[in-house]
Every structure is written in structure tokens, then in C-alpha cells.
Amino acid sequence: MGLIPVPPGHVAAVVTTLEMHERPRARPMPPSPLRLVRWPAPDPAKYRALFERVGGPWLWYSRLVMDDARLIAATHRAETQLHVVEDRQGLEVGMLELTHPEPDWCSIDYFGLVPALTGAGHGRWLMAMAMALAWKPETRLVRVNTCSLDHPRALGFYRAQGFEAVSRSVETFPDPRLIGVLPADAAPHVPLVSAR
Template identity: 40%
Template sequence: MADHTFSLTRPALPINDTPGRLSVIVTYLEMTAPPAHPPLERPKGDLALVRANPPSWSFYRYLYDTVGEPWLWHERRRMPRKELERSLNDPRVEVWVLYVNGTPAGYAEIDRREAATDLAYFGMLPDFIGLKLGPWLLDTAIRLAWDGGATKLVVNTCSFDHPRALPLYQRMGFVPVRHVVREIHDPRVNGPLPRSAGPHVPIVE
């Protein structure tokens, strides 16, 4: 089901008491010009931002699974390995990995295969959330997207994501263009995610 009613702020999440189902609001945002603000100051410490060119399937899945499990990311867990590898091996798909003291701390995935460049995935590993690294990584990824020839940059976030995700995207210059309400099968119920995933989202049974 879908509700295309738009507001600058995310609407209230509908109550869903259907066993094994979840309601989610997806917010689509876009940026039509490079950021007007100066680049954020690089955080102190031993940081390195490196493009995995391309990442191996196993390393990518480590990043995706570890970053996404708290927020119920499940699409790439369902994707057949060969299909995912085709995407990762496409030179128009860029996976930028942030390392802190030699340890992966977060990543951003820039997909240039469509007319609008898509910031397809962005997030921090749980151990590095709250250390003020995320805004710098996002700001840097946005600039990499524009420097690589983007004419429009798009991203989406949903009500499963960190509550600061949507305000952060807006602070960096993205503008919401639509909200869509969807009902999905809970990926923790006979699905690809463990039942411990997304502790902030109750399982309806």
C-alpha cells in the first residue's frame, strides 16, 4: 500500500497489528546542486577513507550486515550472490569505506548507473556511532558524488533507520520530495534477519 501525501516532516507511522507484518515510511530526498556549506572538518585521529574497488562479496556483506542489522536492512541479504557481485563489479558503483585505526567504521555506496546519482547506502558500524564520524563521512561522500559528475543526487531513508538520519540528510542539503507508506513482511519472521535485529521495532505475532 502507498500514501503519497507529502510534508517536509515525516508523517506519523500507521499502527499495524497484523502478525508478521510491519509498516514503514520511506522518505525520498534529493539534492540538485553541490553543498553550499564548506566541507566539514576532518575528525581527529587515524582516519582513512578508501574506495574498495571493487569490494569482495564477503567484505561487502560484512559491511552491509553489520551496519544494517540494527536498522532492519534486509534487501541485500535477500539478493542472490551473483546479482550482488554484478552490481559491486560495475565501475559506476563506488563503495567508500571509512577506517579508524585500521578498522572499518562505516561506508557509503554511490551508484551512478541512473540519470540521478544515488547515495544507495550510508551508515556506521555500531561501535562507531556517536563519535561524530557519521556527519563527516556523509558530507565527504556527497562531495565525492558531485566531484564524480553527478547532476542530481538522491537518497532515501525510512522510519526503521536511526532517528537522526533524516535530520542529518536535511542538514547536509538534501530536500524531502515524497514520503511513501509501505507494509512489508517482517524480515525477522522466517526471513533473513535474526530476531534480535532492530530492537527498537517490536515484532508483531
């Protein structure tokens, strides 16, 4: 057993990869006042704003540091399905991004709602929508990652939906709060350890 030092100014996360190898049994769709809308070619600034609102509390930052050309290349690919979650007023309150790198498998790349909606059952609704989109007739595998920086119930939620953990890895990266990508008060559950 040993500890691996994390450089000052960096964050470490344990990433768990989960997989589902067969379509889940059909269940009644959980009720929700939300709706899922296809977002075929999002404006980069609008995408980043929603990405930060949904993921900032969990230190999502990868798409925030991409320039417009890289972000467009990532979000406008033919194999990527991007959806926005809207509330009754039409406000964007969540996102779902799926990629089919190969015809027989799907990756849930981004799945989340704004913090105000956490714990109200909307995640089950969004996952039901994700499963309907991910499982095409030829799909044999659906994969999702979560990490130790995510909501504390995220791993249990994915497992309750039928995903099984298949691997773990450690990711380290510059703390996005210390390099000006996210506000310093984002993710208060993750201590700031600045470089000296």
C-alpha cells in the first residue's frame, strides 16, 4: 500500500469505468417535467456556459479549455449525439452527450443536471432517455465513467441502473479553479491546494 503524491496545484481523481452488456428491462418512464432536445450544432459559447453550469460543481473542465475549433470538432462529429435538457420555461438545465465510436457500442460521455435538480428523481428520467438513445439494435455495450470528484451518489446511481464497474484509473490534472477556468468557489468538497 502506498500513497502517490499529487503535485501542488493539481487535483487527483479515481475514475471508475462502468459497462452494461445487455439492454435493460423495460421499465415505466419516470415522470419528469423536463424534456430532452437534440442539440445538433451548439454554439461554442452556449455549450461552454451549460457545461460549466452542469459540471462546474464537479470540476468538469475539459471542454472549457478547448478553443472553438477543437470544441466544434468534438461536438459536431457524426458519431456524437448531443442533447440539452430543458425545463418547462425552456431553460437549459442539463445535458446528455453520447458517442457511438463503433456501431456496436456507445459511450455516455457527459450526463448531468444543474445542482438544483439533484435528488428529485430527474436523473432516473434522464438515464431512461439515455438508454433509449444508446441501445440501438446493433448495440452490444454501453460505457460510462464517473470519478471521485462527482456527486457522492453518482457511482451508486449508475450501478442501480444496471452498470457494472470494470476498471479504475487515477487521473491528475491542473486544478481548473487555480488556472482561472472555474471560479475558486466551485466544487467546495474538493480542497484547494495551491502551488507554492
